[in-house]
Amino acid sequence: MSWTLFLLLVKASGLTVAISAIAIVIGLTLGMVVSAGMLSPNLLLSMPSRVFVSFFRGVPLLVQLLLIYNLLPLLGLNVPSVVAAVAGLSLCTAAYQAENLRGGFLSVPRGVVEAADMAGFRPFQLFWRIRVPIAFKLTLPALVSEAIMILKSSSLVSVVGVVELTRMAQDLASSTYKPLDLYAAAGGLYLAINWLMAGLGRLLERRLRWGRA
Amino acid sequence: MIAAVSVTGLVKRFGQAEVLRGIDLEVPAGRVTCLIGPSGSGKSTLLRCLAFLEEATEGAILIGGEPLGFAVTPDGRRTRLPSGRIRAVRSQIGMVFQHFNLWPHMTALGNVSEALKTVRRLGRSEADDRAMAQLRKVGLQNRANLYPSQLSGGQQQRVAIARALALEPKIMLFDEPTSSLDPELTGEVLNVMRALAADGMTMVVVSHEIGFAASVGHQIAFLDHGQLLLRGTPQEVFRKPRHARLDQFLDTYLDRGAAMLL
Numbered sequence: 052m053s054w055t056l057f058l059l060l061v062k063a064s065g066l067t068v069a070i071s072a073i074a075i076v077i078g079l080t081l082g083m084v085v086s087a088g089m090l091s092p093n094l095l096l097s098m099p100s101r102v103f104v105s106f107f108r109g110v111p112l113l114v115q116l117l118l119i120y121n122l123l124p125l126l127g128l129n130v131p132s133v134v135a136a137v138a139g140l141s142l143c144t145a146a147y148q149a150e151n152l153r154g155g156f157l158s159v160p161r162g163v164v165e166a167a168d169m170a171g172f173r174p175f176q177l178f179w180r181i182r183v184p185i186a187f188k189l190t191l192p193a194l195v196s197e198a199i200m201i202l203k204s205s206s207l208v209s210v211v212g213v214v215e216l217t218r219m220a221q222d223l224a225s226s227t228y229k230p231l232d233l234y235a236a237a238g239g240l241y242l243a244i245n246w247l248m249a250g251l252g253r254l255l256e257r258r259l260r261w262g263r264a
Numbered sequence: 265m266i267a268a269v270s271v272t273g274l275v276k277r278f279g280q281a282e283v284l285r286g287i288d289l290e291v292p293a294g295r296v297t298c299l300i301g302p303s304g305s306g307k308s309t310l311l312r313c314l315a316f317l318e319e320a321t322e323g324a325i326l327i328g329g330e331p332l333g334f335a336v337t338p339d340g341r342r343t344r345l346p347s348g349r350i351r352a353v354r355s356q357i358g359m360v361f362q363h364f365n366l367w368p369h370m371t372a373l374g375n376v377s378e379a380l381k382t383v384r385r386l387g388r389s390e391a392d393d394r395a396m397a398q399l400r401k402v403g404l405q406n407r408a409n410l411y412p413s414q415l416s417g418g419q420q421q422r423v424a425i426a427r428a429l430a431l432e433p434k435i436m437l438f439d440e441p442t443s444s445l446d447p448e449l450t451g452e453v454l455n456v457m458r459a460l461a462a463d464g465m466t467m468v469v470v471s472h473e474i475g476f477a478a479s480v481g482h483q484i485a486f487l488d489h490g491q492l493l494l495r496g497t498p499q500e501v502f503r504k505p506r507h508a509r510l511d512q513f514l515d516t517y518l519d520r521g522a523a524m525l526l
Contacts, residue, residue: 184369
């Protein structure tokens with residue numbers, strides 16, 4: 052396989068990384084809010100959160116992407132397909148991250164929360180300063196795992212016309228008649244990206260030891 | 265003079281179980297009040313009610329004359345106060361827990377300065393300066409950058425005390441502050457509490473440290489089965505002949521070799 056082809060793949064994987072990174076950040080943030088919503092005693096908060104999770108976990112991502120892509124114009128939103136792709140990935144991963152984080156939030160010791168209550172934290176401050184950091188650390192391995200999953204799932208956004216790594220490999224394969232080379236290279240690139248991501252996750256885990264050996 | 269804390273007719277039920285059965289208690293300002301009693305007597309529940317970590321089923325609590333949690337209307341009904349009012353009254357109270365409850369993701373300094381920053385909205389350097397001063401008070405200025413997991417139990421509890429003091433409370437509540445410590449570590453925590461008492465802090469202490477209660481307490485309240493059986497100065501309460509139930513309770517301490525304290 053020529054360098055030109057490989058460089059085209061590398062460039063396309065840039066888009067894969069960009070889309071995934073945005074989806075991971077939005078998904079994590081939204082996941083924290085949805086997760087807190089699920090745990091709220093207030094039905095007006097917990098019901099919508101649970102519906103959100105069961106929908107975005109229950110419907111295949113491919114179908115979600117096609118739905119969002121075709122729904123947005125009906126709502127009068129003429130956005131580029133890459134926005135639809137990011138939206139679809141973010142919502143889907145948010146549902147999974149919310150479930151991952153739920154266990155973490157449930158494991159935040161009650162006394163730690165009471166101490167924050169006594170110090171006068173408002174619920175919002177208590178959530179972001181105390182609950183989130185502890186729940187995040189407790190669930191970090193699962194969160195990283197889901198981030199890797201969504202990066203791989205980003206190959207599905209080709210159905211809404213975004214030319215990311217998988218789609219680029221497909222296009223080049225059909226024009227060069229070298230499918231095996233191209234898909235092997237694409238697979239290698241995914242592997243390398245996820246390797247890096249897992250490494251980042253381990254680095255983060257080490258930083259979040261909070262003094263434990 | 266208005267009592268620092270005034271409790272009237274406090275009842276707390278958990279389902280069927282009645283844990284507090286009508287407690288009346290006045291906590292004078294600048295004095296140390298020790299709550300003692302066998303486990304299950306309701307002393308910790310009473311203290312948690314004073315912090316509004318438990319909501320009493322009946323009765324009223326006044327902190328410096330202000331109602332805590334509930335306002336009692338003239339016809340005797342209780343209405344829950346808005347959360348802003350609750351926070352305002354609560355801000356006069358500092359709480360120290362049996363299990364320290366430090367925030368594990370923050371250093372000692374972070375634990376003490378956090379609320380100064382997020383709640384009191386102080387700038388970073390001012391908050392850190394004040395936090396450092398509190399750590400110095402409890403003798404931990406050279407442990408400021410360690411995480412709770414790197415500190416001994418006694419050191420963690422002293423950080424927890426510094427954390428509460430940083431918010432300049434008028435009243436300090438201690439819920440069995442030495443019960444989860446190794447015996448050789450209780451001394452350093454009790455010394456900090458002694459110094460605090462000598463400074464004139466209003467304190468309510470739930471403790472099994474009868475010696476501490478007898479020597480530092482100005483007022484002893486003995487609870488049993490959710491009722492306040494005895495209340496008075498240590499001399500009045502511990503003087504012989506003692507109340508039969510208190511005698512029975514203290515015997516368990518004598519059994520454990522604490523006879524010289526009494």
